[in-house]
Amino acid sequence: MCGMDTETRYTVKQLARIAGVSARTLHYYDEIGLLRPERNPYNGYRQYGRTAVLRLQQILFLRELGLSLDEIRSLLDRPDFDLLQALERHRQALRGRMQRLEKLVHTVEQTIQYLKGNIEMETKQLFEGLSEEKQAEYEQEALRRWGEKARESQQRWKRYTAEEKQRIGEEGEAVYRDLLAAMPLGPASPAAQHAVARWHQHIRYFYEPTPEILLGLANAYNDDPDFNATFVRIHPDLAGFMRQAVQIYVEKLNAAG
Secondary structure, three states, rough: OOOOHHHHHOOHHHHHHHHHHOOHHHHHHHHHHOOEEEEEEOOEEEOOOOOHHHHHHHHHHHHHHHOOHHHHHHOOOOOOOHHHHHHHHHHHHHHHHHHHHHHHHHHHHHHHHHOOOOOOHHHHHOOOOOOOHHHHHHHHHHHHHHHHHHHHHHHHHOOOOHHHHHHHHHHHHHHHHHHHHHHHHHOOOOHHHHHHHHHHHHHOOOOOOOHHHHHHHHHHHHHHHHHHHHHHOOOOOOOOOOOOOHHHHHHHHHHHO
């Protein structure tokens, strides 16, 4: 197998295929100054060498870890950026994610057996994975999508005591239990809307959510694979039910406002 050397050059199409991204993505990264290709001196076409390939790997790693493109560009362009140190950090973060995913897989398997009537589960077991760490990760993903509120969330969370963090986590679990109980009644039912209102209030522990953020979170619970895995393990239809309930709730908020 041939390795990557300093002389190898890839076209946009070749690199897109190798990296599993679209050519449009590479063109966009070029436009915003995130990943600048060289130009073939004979035909002017874009071409990517070893340095650009390694930089693209970093971009994709950091996107996987939840950073925005602006944050990635600022990080990679720092004079003190060290590629080897960055890879060590990525390895540590990815191992942590693997451990969390393995736990989620186990809980999904247990819940499947529970729904089939093969085993008994305590209610608490359904919510394993909604830990302080996981909750903070969810909030950071939401905040990555909506900008400057990230620092506010981090500052608020750090000010809480261990007892307060535990109480916040327990309140969050209670909200999802109530949403689960409201599913047979429908997303517009008073029980479902009351649960969503409590969820809205719960998010205020981290930041002040706009109606747009509420809808964005509900969409992320359905569309983001990592978010959705947690909801599926509680109940396969919970994320979809919650999106419908949040849409109704936000419509009422907008009408009242």
